[in-house]
Amino acid sequence: MDVEAEREHLLEQIRQHAEPEYQKGSSMVMRTQLVVYGVRVPRLREIARAWQRAHKDVTSEELIALVEALWNGRSQEERALAIELLARYPRRIPKLAWSHFDRWRRLVDHWGLTDALGTRLLAPWLLADPDARLDHLRELIADEDVWSRRLALVATVPINRGHTGLTLPDLTLRLVDRVKAERHPMIIKAVSWALREMTKTHRDRVLTYLEENREVLAPLVVREVSNKLRTGLKSGKAANML
Numbered sequence: 648m649d650v651e652a653e654r655e656h657l658l659e660q661i662r663q664h665a666e667p668e669y670q671k672g673s674s675m676v677m678r679t680q681l682v683v684y685g686v687r688v689p690r691l692r693e694i695a696r697a698w699q700r701a702h703k704d705v706t707s708e709e710l711i712a713l714v715e716a717l718w719n720g721r722s723q724e725e726r727a728l729a730i731e732l733l734a735r736y737p738r739r740i741p742k743l744a745w746s747h748f749d750r751w752r753r754l755v756d757h758w759g760l761t762d763a764l765g766t767r768l769l770a771p772w773l774l775a776d777p778d779a780r781l782d783h784l785r786e787l788i789a790d791e792d793v794w795s796r797r798l799a800l801v802a803t804v805p806i807n808r809g810h811t812g813l814t815l816p817d818l819t820l821r822l823v824d825r826v827k828a829e830r831h832p833m834i835i836k837a838v839s840w841a842l843r844e845m846t847k848t849h850r851d852r853v854l855t856y857l858e859e860n861r862e863v864l865a866p867l868v869v870r871e872v873s874n875k876l877r878t879g880l881k882s883g884k885a886a887n888m889l
Contacts, residue, residue, distance in 0.1 A: 718751055
């Protein structure tokens, strides 16, 4: 497979599906140094799905080479498409090395890519061998880069839903403990998300943690997690409808 030719072909599709108005909105909510074409996620998933259908015999080496080529691209959509492509091959995700994630996480500069990388790729990779891999979350939460710290938190979100039989209440709360006093908006929102997701499987643990750390956690975290515990929604609107 000619990896560069495939990348160029995918980039051309990205350009064809660019929406100027959506690009303006995306640029406002996701501050990034990358080029933003303005392609919606469902459209990127259609591109990834079509590529998979057309390349049924792709090898792991070819797939990773293409993913790496897309990550080296200059646009937000190329990197987002790399995540979508790899997510379509769930059996190949566990075979990745930490060096892949370590490189990719250093190339993100906004919450969109961080959250997709954490929930779509890093979480299933961790679940494939938790005893050997979960320490990487402790490494990430201690990193000076805000996006790496956010990545550690958001990677716990799909795991703590409990769909695989494994949850991480102790580790998640230790991760939150490391950043609970931070006031960077991206960390505050990630802490809220991680704790709210934990309420689905460890409600009492979250309630206790919230009460014990109410004075340290950001007000937004206290409000949203309290609302989630009370109404099932972070907004708390369900309570107002009664």
